[in-house]
Structures are given as C-alpha cells and as structure tokens.
Amino acid sequence: MSTFRDKKYWILLVPFLTTAVLMALYLPPNEKPLTVLVILLFWATYYLWGYLEKRTGKRDSK
Template identity: 40%
Template sequence: MWSFSTYKDKRYWILLITAIIILVLFAVFTPDYILEKTNFVPFSMLIFIVLFWSTYHLWKYFGDKKKRNNTDDSCDL
C-alpha cells in the first residue's frame, strides 16, 4: 500500500527533480504541431509516469537487494 516512507527516500527526490527538469525541457522544446495532436499529451504523460515509477521501484529493489546481500555476507566467518 501507499505510505509516507517514499518521501523520505533520497532515490525518490533524485528521480523527481530529474523528471521535473526533463518534463520542463520537453514542454519547452517540443514543437507546437506535435503538442497540438489530440492524443499525444495524455499518452506521453502516461508513459512518463510509468517510466518514473518503474525506474524508482527497480532502483529501490536492486539497491535494497544489494544492501541485504552485503549485510548477509559480512556475518559469515
């Protein structure tokens, strides 16, 4: 389920700032004739949101897995 722990994760803030910069650059530099198409903006926003959250969860999964493996290996003598 959803929790506030996401906002405490620095991976989220790194990706959010990067995503906002990319979104602003996309809005500024995309030609008007592309933005005027009816389905382009909702479809691109959907793709953008899916990429953001999938990147966040993959990064979190592999980072936690690496941390878990490092702590398990350090206990062996």
C-alpha cells in the first residue's frame, strides 16, 4: 500500500500536524514535549482505523 494512495493517512495528517505545530509554537518551553503525544496519537489513530476496517471487512475503493 503506497503512502500517497492511502486516504486515511492524508485525512488524519492535516489536523494532527496542524495541532502539533500550533502546540509547538504556543506552549511554554517546559510543556513543548507534549507535542510528541500528538504524533503518537496520530499513529495510534491511523493503525486503529486500519485494524477496525480489516475487522469489519471494509476496504478502500481505489
């Protein structure tokens, strides 16, 4: 599965990346490591979505 063809990846990337950048810009320096949590949540959401899709038998229409 090519990353550029995976719609789930791009759908999730935009809001999570925006959130991470905004957090990195506006959080105080001692709380900036929390932006790593956003990245981890992105990957957890991405793989959970794929797992649930396989479990229910749904596939992307390409």
